[in-house]
Amino acid sequence: MKRILRMGMVGGGVGAFIGEVHRKAARLDGYVEIAAGAFSSDPAKSKRTGEELGLDPSRVYASWESMLAAEAKLPKGERIDFVSICTPNDTHFPIAKACLEAGFDVMCEKPMTFDVAEALELEKTVRKTGRTFGLLHTYTGYPMVKLARDMVKAGDLGKIRKVVVQYPQGWLYKPARADNKQAAWRTNPKLSGRAGCMGDIGVHAANLAEFVTGLKITEVLADLTTYVKGRKLDDDGNVLFHMEKGAKGVLTASQIAPGEENDLHIWVYGEKKALCWYQENPNYLRVFDQEKPEEVWKRGNGYVAAKSASAARCTRTPTGHPEAIIEAFANHYNNFCDTIRAKELKRRPSALELDFPGVADGVRGMKFIAAVCDSSQNGNVWTKI
Numbered sequence: 048m049k050r051i052l053r054m055g056m057v058g059g060g061v062g063a064f065i066g067e068v069h070r071k072a073a074r075l076d077g078y079v080e081i082a083a084g085a086f087s088s089d090p091a092k093s094k095r096t097g098e099e100l101g102l103d104p105s106r107v108y109a110s111w112e113s114m115l116a117a118e119a120k121l122p123k124g125e126r127i128d129f130v131s132i133c134t135p136n137d138t139h140f141p142i143a144k145a146c147l148e149a150g151f152d153v154m155c156e157k158p159m160t161f162d163v164a165e166a167l168e169l170e171k172t173v174r175k176t177g178r179t180f181g182l183l184h185t186y187t188g189y190p191m192v193k194l195a196r197d198m199v200k201a202g203d204l205g206k207i208r209k210v211v212v213q214y215p216q217g218w219l220y221k222p223a224r225a226d227n228k229q230a231a232w233r234t235n236p237k238l239s240g241r242a243g244c245m246g247d248i249g250v251h252a253a254n255l256a257e258f259v260t261g262l263k264i265t266e267v268l269a270d271l272t273t274y275v276k277g278r279k280l281d282d283d284g285n286v287l288f289h290m291e292k293g294a295k296g297v298l299t300a301s302q303i304a305p306g307e308e309n310d311l312h313i314w315v316y317g318e319k320k321a322l323c324w325y326q327e328n329p330n331y332l333r334v335f336d337q338e339k340p341e342e343v344w345k346r347g348n349g350y351v352a353a354k355s356a357s358a359a360r361c362t363r364t365p366t367g368h369p370e371a372i373i374e375a376f377a378n379h380y381n382n383f384c385d386t387i388r389a390k391e392l393k394r395r396p397s398a399l400e401l402d403f404p405g406v407a408d409g410v411r412g413m414k415f416i417a418a419v420c421d422s423s424q425n426g427n428v429w430t431k432i
């Protein structure tokens with residue numbers, strides 16, 4: 048029986064979208080409980096969130112600093128085991144660094160930090176403390192994305208030639224209302240960082256491309272645009288990119304595409320075959336061979352498990368019963384938590400347990416954002432990562 052881990056949360060107060068997703072995902076399989084939190088910079092809101100979650104009032108804190116100080120004083124069997132960070136980008140680094148140095152493992156929202164310098168410093172902190180650090184690049188948690196990666200790794204597609212990845216949304220196609228807090232901080236360079244659309248969803252697309260192919264993006268040529276008048280950060284972007292081993296690709300991300308919701312879509316073309324995965328229909332992976340009929344691999348079938356142990360590990364329900372975003376989040380939380388448990392038992396975590404995004408992915412993401420911004424600002428020139 049797995050030990051139930053105690054989670055503390057920073058951010059994710061009443062009315063916050065992503066915090067509730069994290070809570071549902073972490074608790075989905077019954078091996079994590081919410082034990083404490085500093086849910087808002089507003090102490091009253093944090094208190095109200097704790098009440099709604101049914102937490103002990105003494106474990107609901109007015110600030111993340113007070114939470115770390117108080118929890119660190121509790122006995123090992125009572126204090127939180129890890130902290131989930133669900134705050135705007137500008138606060139990720141100081142909170143994560145303090146948590147790690149206080150002896151707590153960390154699961155953090157993406158992008159990992161505000162800039163590259165913070166990312167590199169956080170990487171050093173993870174290495175120095177030896178703590179477990181997870182990063183919520185959600186989409187690599189889907190079973191069929193793991194299947195796609197394992198197919199590429201097995202050589203089914205042959206040498207990768209080209210990658211096309213898109214992520215259009217429409218929710219920022221016009222100026223956001225003043226009370227839209229999600230839009231307010233994501234379009235504020237003081238809170239979000241150098242990039243808007245590219246930092247919010249373009250980095251997801253880049254992470255997906257690298258995860259599936261196993262190849263790193265080495266340089267980019269970017270064209271970022273801000274269409275909505277008065278907006279300070281990009282809301283649309285197009286990127287040509289080069290990868291290791293001669294592969295090339297195209298990435299497009301937009302938040303001003305009316306009618307689009309979360310149309311994350313990736314195509315990978317190899318010398319032998321190609322594959323395609325679509326986030327809004329995530330339980331299917333399409334595989335193409337020029338000489339044969341199209342294949343559709345369906346999540347939950349035995350043949351998927353035979354091909355990819357990672358996909359099987361991340362599957363809960365039989366084929367035909369859809370699994371989606373909450374489960375993808377939960378898959379990352381499960382592997383992250385199993386890694387924590389393995390370390391507690393002085394056991395080396397298995398490759399399957401370690402199959403979640405970490406600090407290296409966070410550094411890659413921040414370097415991608417920086418290179419894309421530099422490329423666009425310097426006249427759409429090729430820029431190395």
